[in-house]
Amino acid sequence: MTDPIPLRPRAATSASAFGDLLRDWRQRRRYSQLALSLTADVSARHLSFLESGRSQPSRAMVLQLAECLDMPFEARNAMLTAAGFASLYERTPLGAEHLEPIREALTRMMHAHSPAPSLIFDTYWRVVDANPAGALLMGGTWEPGMCLVDRLVDDAALRAPILNWPDVAAVLMNRLRSESRQAGGDSQLEALADKLAPHAADPLALSAHGAIMTLRYATPHGELALFTMVAELSSARDLTLRDLRLEIFFPADAESRALLGKLAPVKD
Incomplete structure (x- = not known):
């Protein structure tokens, strides 16, 4: 079994790196500051300070917010690193x-x-x-x-x-786009979906093909x-x-x- 090719985590480069990432993922998940503060059990004021860089989060706070935002593990690592903490999740060679x-x-x-x-x-x-x-x-x-x-x-x-093939291409295209949305937007998954798009049947017509494609x-x-x-x-x-x-x-x-x-x- 061959090792999968490593993926590169997305990272912010501004002075308030953690705040930028937090705001980015909050907006990707379509949370207002108030909605996220209620979900994460933190004050809206403190959340605003975290996004602006006026406050620094604890490691526990980073992980709590990442969990509430249902972030992929690579993105959680990027958040931890941006906040000055070590990554939590490792990428081990499959042959280990x-x-x-x-x-x-x-x-x-x-x-x-x-x-x-x-x-x-x-x-x-x-x-x-x-x-x-x-x-x-x-x-x-x-x-x-x-x-x-x-x-x-x-x-x-x-x-x-x-x-x-057009039906198969449509199902696979939709699957890739769904996985991209879950990842908060993934350019590689979107590029693969775009390659399939010219081959794909109308996704709305797939329901006529029975209980399962x-x-x-x-x-x-x-x-x-x-x-x-x-x-x-x-x-x-x-x-x-x-x-x-x-x-x-x-x-x-x-x-x-x-x-x-x-x-x-x-x-x-």
């Missing part, structure tokens, strides 16, 4: 010895899901690992760190078997219908682990289940 049980669990889940596809990627859809069926969906070959969105958009041959994938032996679920390490405090996603594909009908067994049989 103490992460072996987590690597083993992810790999076990991914391969136990065969013959259905499964792959592991990071926040920006850079592939970390894949089982044999997952590799088939990527054209049979892939390189660690390859961005799957970039490859799908740039390689017409790779996306050609996806019979409902399925990926319809053409193979030499017939058509696969697949839907996906995403697993995350929701309790992770390490930034590398928080970035990881395990995408698991399931057959949407009996025909697809039988076809998967022919395409990527489970090896003893």
